[in-house]
Amino acid sequence: MIRIPRALLVTACLLCSFTPLSAQTKPVAWDTLARESQTILADYLRINTTNPPGNEFLAARFLKGILDREGIEAQILDTAELGPNRANLYARLRGNGAKRAIALVHHMDVVPATPSSWSIDPFSGAMKDGYIWGRGAIDMKGTGIAQLMAMIAIKRSGVPRTRDIVYIGNSDEELTSTGGLVFVSRHPDLLKDVEYLLTEGADNRVENGKVVYFAVGVAEKRTFWQRLTVNGVPSHGSRPTKENPVPRLVAALYKISQYETPLHVTPGVDKFFRDIARLYPEPQRGRLANVTAALNDPQSREWILSDVWWNAFLRNTISLTGLAGSNKTNVIPGVATADIDVRLLPDQDPAAFLETLKVVVGDTAVHFTTLLQPKTPLESPINTDLFHAIERAAHDREPSAFVTTPMETAATDRPTYRRLGITTYGFSPFLIPRPEIQRGMHGNDERLSVDNVGYGVHFLYDILRYAQ
Ligand SMILES: [Zn+2]
The missing domain is CATH 3.30.70.360 (Alpha-Beta Plaits)
Structure with missing residues (x-):
């Protein structure tokens, strides 16, 4: 990256209608934001979006309420196409349009939970022993809230934006992916300026409390x-x-x-x-x-x-x-x-x-x-602004760790978006030990550590900032 002196940038921006990149950025109170994010995640986990039947409309309404309060334009979409109590959510935080948009995507549905196999009510959103408990904490409401709060923090702090940030919540990823499929087929106009997309599809590797590597999923079976x-x-x-x-x-x-x-x-x-x-x-x-x-x-x-x-x-x-x-x-x-x-x-x-x-x-x-036709092939390029932004934010956190690209052996909604030519990556902003992923994801006692919530919001905030 070539560093341009600030004075030059200001001069350049006098000639255009873009928000000057030198605009004042307000500092973020990270502890306060982390606590706010934890409360929102707990509330989100209390909304039972077990699929079937999904009921993601309730989740979409919950997220839209938060976005409305922040002054970020949001829409509940595809209710007729997806059936009773189902919906997709779409929101956009505008930048100055100098570069193409980044989309943050998560699925609002969760797989079923058997309460008798859990040590706590799977839809309690309880905060206990340093964790927020609930079906979806890892897969993937936790990521959905980290994405949401990172976007909100970018707006609140006034980080100059060259790219729009798009936020999408999809229905039905866990069963037949109709949410992503309907969104992509009905709203290509909303995605036409999207260059990059982040969603699930890779996990950072943590051992004995130390990061071994950060993972960006670029390909899937x-x-x-x-x-x-x-x-x-x-x-x-x-x-x-x-x-x-x-x-x-x-x-x-x-x-x-x-x-x-x-x-x-x-x-x-x-x-x-x-x-x-x-x-x-x-x-x-x-x-x-x-x-x-x-x-x-x-x-x-x-x-x-x-x-x-x-x-x-x-x-x-x-x-x-x-x-x-x-x-x-x-x-x-x-x-x-x-x-x-x-x-x-x-x-x-x-x-x-x-x-x-x-x-x-x-x-x-x-x-x-x-029985199931293969989705669009997914093998995303690595030499991109967003990949480099992830590397930079990862290096800030753990100078000794590296960023690598494991393949996803299971399926995500990424190929559906890839069909539109969007460079899509799987990325989790959290540090979760493998045994916890193994036990919680689609298993029992799914939970995310309280510390991870703030960590994930800050990580994504830095990535979004560096990718501007
Ligand atoms: Zn998932």
């Missing part, structure tokens, strides 16, 4: 679920026949289970392994520093693929998950089906993969049906 069907002739189980569809299906599934998908290193994954190499001693360090070469060496390959995450970063994966034949032991069924969870690397051709799978099975009696 593409879900390509398949159902295999074999038809047969129903008959009595006491007299085995060749028309029993079950053994035929089982033979196909066995072949799939033995099939090893090719290994393939995508750019973001290559960077991820090069970045984390420094955390390991030799010979692991050398292997990770050049993962493509390491995958050609049997011993190195075995070590790398023994990590279930790394294995998923490096290939298309297939998990055999659902199976259905007869529901009576003495009846040969007329049909047998199996569902398989296929996840493709972002740069793979789904049709070609399906053809390969059919060759692997080698039985035309096995029919394939696509």
Whole structure:
């Protein structure tokens, strides 16, 4: 970045109608803002947006109320398209228009919680033992509030804005993503000036209270679920026949289970392994520093693929998950089906993969049906203003930590927005130890530390400021 002397900037701005970049910025009272953000998050967690049915309209109204009070224009959208008590939320804080906008996106719905498995009411928003408890604290109402309060802090403090900041709350991410899909298809006009978008899709790595790395998700696997069907002739189980569809299906599934998908290193994954190499001693360090070469060496390959995450970063994966034949032991069924969870690397051709799978099975009696079409491929560029802003804000906090780019193996709403050409990143502003993510996210006793709330607001505030 070239630093321009302030005097020059002021002179330049006399010639244009933009807010001068030298405008006075008011200091932020971070402790007060953190407490305010904690209270708002607790209130947000009390709104039960379990999906199904969602009821995100209540959440949208809650967020709009806060935005209205701050004088930030906000709209509740898509109520007719999304169905009863559902909605998307959209807000925009204007900049001077010199650069394109940044969008902060979260989903307002949460997955179901089983209260009997929790040590506290999952919709209490209780503050206890240094945590704010509730379904959605991590996934992802906590991030939604950190985004909201960072945007509000930018406005209150009068940080000069060259970019608009767009704030979006979507419905239904946890089930079928209709919120994001409807928003993108109905409101491309609201997104046409958006250059960057931040939402979920990567977690910072913290160990023993220390940041190992900050993570920006630039890529995600593409879900390509398949159902295999074999038809047969129903008959009595006491007299085995060749028309029993079950053994035929089982033979196909066995072949799939033995099939090893090719290994393939995508750019973001290559960077991820090069970045984390420094955390390991030799010979692991050398292997990770050049993962493509390491995958050609049997011993190195075995070590790398023994990590279930790394294995998923490096290939298309297939998990055999659902199976259905007869529901009576003495009846040969007329049909047998199996569902398989296929996840493709972002740069793979789904049709070609399906053809390969059919060759692997080698039985035309096995029919394939696509249950879920893959979303738009997601592999975002790294050399951007926003990525550099994240690096700078991360470095402010932990000079010894680095920013890297793990792949998301599950699915988010990012590809839906990527379709419009927006550079989308997965970014969490919090420092949450892995066991807490593992336990809380879609599990029980989901909670976010009180300290994380203020940390996340400040982190996002700095990123938004540096990206101007
Ligand atoms: Zn989520």
